[in-house]
Amino acid sequence: xxxxxxxxxxxxxxxxxxxxxxxxxxxxxxxxxxxxxxxxxxxxxxxxxxxxxxxxxxxxxxxxxxxxxxxxxxxxxxxxxxxxxxxxxxxxxxxxxxxxxxxxxxxxxxxxxxxxxxxxxxxxxxxxxxxxxxxxxxxxxxxxxxxxxxxxxxxxxxxxxxxxxxxxxxxxxxxxxxxxxxxxxxxxxxxxxxxxxxxxxxxxxxxxxxxxxxxxxxxxxxxxxxxxxxxxxxxxxxxxxxxxxxxxxxxxxxxxxxxxxxxxxxxxxxxxxxxxxxxxxxxxxxxxxxxxxxxxxxxxxxxxxxxxxxxxxxxxxxxxxxxxxxxxxxxxxxxxxxxxxxxxxxxxxxxxxxxxxxxxxxxxxxxxxxxxxxxxxxxxxxxxxxxxxxxxxxxxxxxxxxxxxxxxxxxxxxxxxxxxxxxxxxxxxxxxxxxxxxxxxxxxxxxxxxxxxxxxxxxxxxxxxxxxxxxxxxxxxxxxxxxxxxxxxxxxxxxxxxxxxxxxxxxxxxxxxxxxxxxxxxxxxxxxxxxxxxxxxxxxxxxxxxxxxxxxxxxxxxxxxxxxxxxxxxxxxxxxxxxxxxxxxxxxxxxxxxxxxxxxxxxxxxxxxxxxxxxxxxxxxxxxxxxxxxxxxxxxxxxxx
Numbered sequence: 001x002x003x004x005x006x007x008x009x010x011x012x013x014x015x016x017x018x019x020x021x022x023x024x025x026x027x028x029x030x031x032x033x034x035x036x037x038x039x040x041x042x043x044x045x046x047x048x049x050x051x052x053x054x055x056x057x058x059x060x061x062x063x064x065x066x067x068x069x070x071x072x073x074x075x076x077x078x079x080x081x082x083x084x085x086x087x088x089x090x091x092x093x094x095x096x097x098x099x100x101x102x103x104x105x106x107x108x109x110x111x112x113x114x115x116x117x118x119x120x121x122x123x124x125x126x127x128x129x130x131x132x133x134x135x136x137x138x139x140x141x142x143x144x145x146x147x148x149x150x151x152x153x154x155x156x157x158x159x160x161x162x163x164x165x166x167x168x169x170x171x172x173x174x175x176x177x178x179x180x181x182x183x184x185x186x187x188x189x190x191x192x193x194x195x196x197x198x199x200x201x202x203x204x205x206x207x208x209x210x211x212x213x214x215x216x217x218x219x220x221x222x223x224x225x226x227x228x229x230x231x232x233x234x235x236x237x238x239x240x241x242x243x244x245x246x247x248x249x250x251x252x253x254x255x256x257x258x259x260x261x262x263x264x265x266x267x268x269x270x271x272x273x274x275x276x277x278x279x280x281x282x283x284x285x286x287x288x289x290x291x292x293x294x295x296x297x298x299x300x301x302x303x304x305x306x307x308x309x310x311x312x313x314x315x316x317x318x319x320x321x322x323x324x325x326x327x328x329x330x331x332x333x334x335x336x337x338x339x340x341x342x343x344x345x346x347x348x349x350x351x352x353x354x355x356x357x358x359x360x361x362x363x364x365x366x367x368x369x370x371x372x373x374x375x376x377x378x379x380x381x382x383x384x385x386x387x388x389x390x391x392x393x394x395x396x397x398x399x400x401x402x403x404x405x406x407x408x409x410x411x412x413x414x415x416x417x418x419x420x421x422x423x424x425x426x427x428x429x430x431x432x433x434x435x436x437x438x439x440x441x442x443x444x445x446x447x448x449x450x451x452x453x454x455x456x457x458x459x460x461x462x463x464x465x466x467x468x469x470x471x472x473x474x475x476x477x478x479x480x481x482x483x484x485x486x487x488x489x490x491x492x493x494x495x496x497x498x499x500x501x502x503x504x505x506x507x508x509x510x511x512x513x514x515x516x517x518x519x520x521x522x523x524x525x526x527x528x529x530x531x532x533x534x535x536x537x538x539x540x541x542x543x544x545x546x547x548x549x550x551x552x553x554x555x556x557x558x559x560x561x562x563x564x565x566x567x568x569x570x571x572x573x574x575x576x577x578x579x580x581x582x583x584x585x586x587x588x589x590x591x592x593x594x595x596x597x598x599x600x601x602x603x604x605x606x607x608x609x610x611x612x613x614x615x616x617x618x619x620x621x622x623x624x625x626x627x628x629x630x631x632x633x634x635x636x637x638x639x640x641x
Contacts, residue, residue, distance in 0.1 A: 033091040033098035033122045036130040040120065041085045041102065044071065053131035055123060067134050074139045076148030076315065082107040088117060096125040104139075109151065110283055114312060114329050116140070142314055142328060150315040152325065153286050156306030158255055159336035161267060161296060163343055164373065164539060170267060170297075173256040176234040176249050178227050178241060183220035185246035188212070195226065195247065198240050202233050203382070223248060230256065255290070255297075261352045263343060263376070264383025266390055266487065266537075268295025284308075295387060296339065296487055296538070303541070306336035339486075340540040342373035347612075347639065351378035354616075354635035361619040363389035364635060365521040369611045372525060372533035374485070374518065376614075390489045390537075393514040394617065397592025398453045398624070399604045400509030402527065402565065404465055405450060407473030409557035413464040416447040416560050420461060422454035428504045433459045436591055436623065450564040451572030453589060455508045462507040467497035470506055476553060477523040478532045479515065484545035486538025490516040510593060517615040524606045525613035526550075527565070528586065530558050562586060565607065573625045574605065580636055583610040587632070589624030603627035609636060 036052065043049035049064035056062050072079050084105035091100030099121045106114045118141060121133040136143035143149070161170035178195075185191050196206045204227060211226060218224050226247075229237075234249075241247055255270040257263065273291045285291065289308070292301035309332045313325040351364045358380050366376035377389045386392070408414045422441035425434045435455050441448060449457035471494050474480055479492040492515040495506035505511035522535045532550030536543075565586040569577050573589040587607020594602055603621030605628035607614065614632065621627035 031129070033093060033100065033124075033130045036122055036132065037087060037091055037100045037102075037120055040132050041087060044068075045083075045085055053127070053129065054134045055131050057121075057133055057135045059126075062134055067132075070134070070136070071139060074136050074143055074147060074149065077151040078106055078108070078149050078312070081109065091120075091122060096123055098122040098130065102138075108310060108312070108331075110308075110310070112310065112331050116329075140314070140328065142326070144316075146317060148315045150313050150325070152311045152313055152327075153289075154309035154311065154330075154333045155289065156308050156333035157335040158270065158290060159304045159306065159338040160255075161257075161304070162338050162340045163345060164340065166338075166340060168338075169262075169341070169343060169345065170255055170257050170270075172253040174231045175252050175254045175256070176229050176231065176238075177225055177252055178229065178234075179223045179225050179248045179250065180215065180246050181221065181223060181248055182215050182218055184248075185215075188215065188246075191244055191246050194244055195241065198237050198244075199227060202229075202236050204229075204233075223250065228252075228254065230260065233260075258345060258349070259352065261356065261378075261380075261383035263348055263352075263378065264295075265379040265385065265387040266295050266377040268297030268299075269293050270297055296341070299487060300339050303339065304336040307334040309333035338540075339538060341486075341538055342368075342375060342536055343377070344375040348376040348378065350635055350638035351376035352383075353638050354378070354631050355380040356382075358618055358621075358631070360621055361386075361388060362621070362631075363392060363517045363617045364614065364631065365389045365517040366612055366614045366635075367518075367521045367525045367535055369525045369528050369608060369613050372522070372529075372535050374521075374535050374537045375612070377518070377537070387488070388617065388619070389517045390485070390487060392516045392617065393490055393493070394516075394602055394619070395511075395592040395594055396509040396513060396515045396520060397590035397602065397604055398455070398508055399520055399588050399590035399606045399615075400506075400513060400515075401450060401453065401458060402561065402588050402606070403473050403477060403479065403523065404458055404461070404470060404507045405561055405564065406476065406527070406553070406557055407465050407469035408461055409560055410473060410554060411464065411466075411469050413461065413469075414446045416564060417445045419443045420446050420449050420457045422449050422452075422457040424456070426456040426459045426504075428459060428462075429499075429501050431501045431504075433504060447564050447567055451567040453568075453573050453591075458507040459504045462504045463500075465503070465507055467503055470494070470497050470503070476532060476550060477526045478534060478547070478550065479519055479523055481534075481547055482545070483534055483547060484543040485518075485535055486541070486543040489518055489535075489537075490514075491522070492516065492519040509590060517617045520604070520606045521613050521615035524587070524608055524615065526553070527558060527561055528608040528613055530555070569607075574607075574629045574632075576625075576629050576633055577607075577636075580609065580633065581640055582636070585609045585636070589629065591623045591625075605629050605632050607632070612639075 040052045049068050054062050054067050086103045088101040088103050091098040103117050122130045124130045160168035163169050270290050273285050273289045277291050292298040311327050311330040313327050315323050355362045362380040364378040379389050421443045424440035425432050474494045480494040483491045495512040497503040497506045502511050526532045531552045534547040568574050569585050577585045590604030592602040600620045603618040604624045605616045616628040616631050618627045
């Protein structure tokens with residue numbers, strides 16, 4: 001018996017070699033089913049099943065290569081995912097048949113785990129060794145021939161951006177997507193021309209070149225997106241657009257602020273993930289995901305977007321060649337968490353209206369004095385592209401005289417009634433400084449120099465101010481410090497004032513000094529309040545590095561400063577604000593040069609009324625008196641309506 005067993009094994013080995021030479025199949029050795037199961041799992045892990053023999057459930061032949069190909073096809077979307085295979089005990093034998101439990105531990109895209117048990121059947125019938133009975137159920141018990149495991153993504157609900165009271169500012173609002181169907185367009189050029197003309201009536205410009213290319217690259221029955229409109233905007237063009245042959249519409253919802261312009265540059269927008277988004281976040285983003293772009297939406301995108309869920313389905317073809325899904329595993333999405341801001345809808349809308357008609361880049365920031373909450377951040381035109389209100393870096397011009405005056409008062413270098421000469425020009429080390437409109441006041445009280453915004457008076461006072469006085473006053477107002485509003489911001493860069501000419505220029509807001517509107521609104525609020533409190537924009541999550549409150553400003557300095565800022569309104573460069581309803585307005589105009597050899601200037605106004613401080617900037621807007629002051633007037637009047 002012993003010698004005949006060896007003979008059978010030798011004969012079987014020769015048969016296996018012969019079969020292997022033909023590429024038909026492989027044969028397992030004479031070991032038990034345990035060793036064959038181990039070899040199968042090792043081969044599956046390594047992508048090479050050549051050391052294992054296989055037979056189909058019907059008893060037919062199937063090669064190791066074909067078996068591995070079917071495993072990969074069944075795995076479908078999971079074929080490249082990490083898979084840990086483990087044996088869960090030794091196979092149980094019943095005559096020529098054995099079955100062994102195995103465990104499959106998948107790591108799904110995004111890191112989630114999916115584990116389950118399966119069974120591998122083995123047979124030695126008709127063979128001298130054990131072979132694996134190949135069947136799709138090894139990969140998963142519910143799989144059959146032709147099936148695939150596929151992933152289905154479950155988007156999480158994006159959270160709102162809220163106001164201070166927890167009520168939504170940016171939330172899901174109804175939209176209409178206008179599209180075209182290529183097969184329904186009788187005259188494409190005519191349709192696009194008419195469609196562009198209708199949308200231009202609501203200030204929407206179409207990129208006709210891009211739209212034409214997308215139509216040409218689409219299937220005849222496709223819905224090609226043209227533009228997405230808010231409900232109110234679509235209502236204005238609905239009848240005329242739907243009358244154009246070839247146009248279609250689709251109703252949907254989108255994360256939107258109350259209006260298109262509403263704090264647009266600061267809040268950001270939500271739209272489909274771009275190729276750059278997908279490349280930068282391959283584990284967390286997928287085609288079609290909605291992603292924050294710019295502003296708070298981008299900064300807090302992970303928190304707002306939440307965690308998508310996913311399901312594993314068996315995708316199975318039906319006799320009519322359709323594909324139906326049968327879900328076998330699911331991870332539910334985790335909704336995003338809202339962020340809470342200080343923005344006030346009424347104030348923001350008033351700010352947006354105030355700059356709506358300004359064609360140049362512009363910004364308006366409003367801060368509540370009592371708690372330093374940023375209640376409005378407007379950028380123009382039409383919401384702005386760059387967030388100049390928070391991150392702009394431009395010279396402050398004569399608004400900086402508020403800072404220099406504080407420094408001079410702290411040093412007791414001036415009194416309001418002390419006389420300071422205001423000549424037409426003043427030369428320092430060969431550099432000539434001048435006043436707007438060639439103004440010359442002569443020797444007048446400092447309060448008059450300030451109210452009339454005399455540059456040469458401040459040039460005369462620059463040596464008494466000194467670099468230390470300039471920088472100390474700026475620091476007391478929070479300018480140039482490292483703020484943490486929960487959003488990107490620029491608190492200013494203060495001139496080193498390291499030469500007589502640079503000090504002279506810096507004394508009235510030229511030279512190397514640069515600020516943003518939020519920086520100057522914060523400085524005005526500090527003067528009104530008498531103490532620096534860092535402006536706040538995001539309340540929750542609380543910014544971790546917000547600055548502590550500053551020391552109180554000296555009453556002997558800040559009270560005279562408030563007096564002259566009121567006189568700017570009553571008898572200076574901003575008398576248009578003298579009779580505004582409500583409490584007295586205080587402020588300072590500014591006209592800032594920004595390029596050597598250019599006559600163009602930025603227009604500024606900073607100030608406060610009641611519990612509201614504000615700053616207005618119009619780039620290349622000319623004078624603060626002529627351009628910024630009317631915007632402030634519109635803003636304050638709008639708040640009274």
